[in-house]
Amino acid sequence: MNKEKVIIYPVDSEYLPFLKYSNLFEDTEITGCYAPKGWFYVNKKIQVSNDRVITIQDINECKDISTFDALWVVNSNGDIDFETTILPIIQQAAKENKAIRITRSLTNEEYKMCSEVCEQYGSLLSNEEKTYISSDSTPRILNINTPVVFVFGIFEHTDKLDTLLYLHGGAKKAGYRVKTILSRKNETDIRDFISFPDFMYDRRYSDTEKILYFNHFLRRMELDHKPDIILIGLPGEIMPLDDKHNGNFGVIPYLVSNAVHCDYAVLKLFHNFYDSVFAEKLQEICRNKFEIDINAFAVSNNMIDAASISTSTLKFYTSDKKPVALDENYYFNHINGVGESLCDHLILTLQNLGKYRMV
Structure with missing residues (x-):
């Protein structure tokens, strides 16, 4: 089965552990990592799984978007303005009908803007999984048998x-x-x-x-x-x-x-x-x-x-x-x-x- 080719943005130290162990990724192949111009990690070479080396690039250099299937927007430590630095990248990918995957923490308003962009261009938008509270109201601790x-x-x-x-x-x-x-x-x-x-x-x-x-x-x-x-x-x-x-x-x-x-x-x-x-x-x-x-x-x-x-x-x-x-x-x-x-x-x-x- 062909893996989905994705680019990760914006990449800094927050995401590096996942890149290091990206051999664990099941259905995804990371084809590029990007960050805003001026960030410390731009042009830095980082070693990822299986001794691969990836150079984190300036997002402005992401010209040929035909090389990936999805844009993956992730969390970062650096300050970043959503409307001027993240939303335009989502819009660019959505125009080319690329899937948009968001695991970054967004406000309701920011996520609404993403949804409107993807809806406008017919691009698929997926968000992080939600962890629901059990409906079981038993007020006692249950045994966990697994180590x-x-x-x-x-x-x-x-x-x-x-x-x-x-x-x-x-x-x-x-x-x-x-x-x-x-x-x-x-x-x-x-x-x-x-x-x-x-x-x-x-x-x-x-x-x-x-x-x-x-x-x-x-x-x-x-x-x-x-x-x-x-x-x-x-x-x-x-x-x-x-x-x-x-x-x-x-x-x-x-x-x-x-x-x-x-x-x-x-x-x-x-x-x-x-x-x-x-x-x-x-x-x-x-x-x-x-x-x-x-x-x-x-x-x-x-x-x-x-x-x-x-x-x-x-x-x-x-x-x-x-x-x-x-x-x-x-x-x-x-x-x-x-x-x-x-x-x-x-x-x-x-x-x-x-x-x-x-x-």
Whole structure:
């Protein structure tokens, strides 16, 4: 079956993890990546799956639109004006009867403008999937029989998504049926990926309701799809850094850890905060706050500028340098200090729990 050829826009660091693991995409072939003129990533070469290299191009250079089937509008970190920078690109593609796929967060008014453009030119418009709350109002926690894996971080910018995609691909390659709840929106065509549920951010619901809804959501997914393993990426942080930088006070991990028991947990650390004494303190925090034992610490490529913690704006840098003195419980690029992979450790741990079938 021929894959749908798509171009991705606007691309920056927000979308790079999906490009890195684009070999997981089922029905899509990424033929080009674009960004607005002047953005940092324009003309940058990035390595994607299977050692391919893609150059992110200026969107103004996208002249021959006959080379793709669909325009995919995604989320980005950079500020961008919708009407002047996104809508004209959608209009250009719609005129040529290209499909428009939107996983970018839009206001109702912005989405209405997209719909009107596509309707005008007869172009197909598709939006992100919606996660619905279960109609089951049973006020109790239901048992989840499938092994559940958490990937969460000490704070934001710890590359949780990268580890989630890695574990998903590794477990699937090993022969397991995997369902993964991403730590953000699902911006792929992978049916086994699910966006983190919107209702967990909805202020109309109490924390108690969110715990119950998330638990019932997982149970329904378990019954419908019968996975061998469920991966869950937890947005946010496990705790505030200080009074200025508190994130959301670790609320999401707290709610999710009350909704479902975790069988294996990976905690992502900053590249410059990974020593064993510090990690032991984090292990104690996770036990006391979430009743979770950390099975593996994964060191991110991202470094936090410690000096910026005392300021109003945090600064982050990246490093590809392998941390020194990694032991068997610490993983960098998903390999620990003795050369073992994080995915192998995950599968072996679950098998030893007696809940997991051998393949």
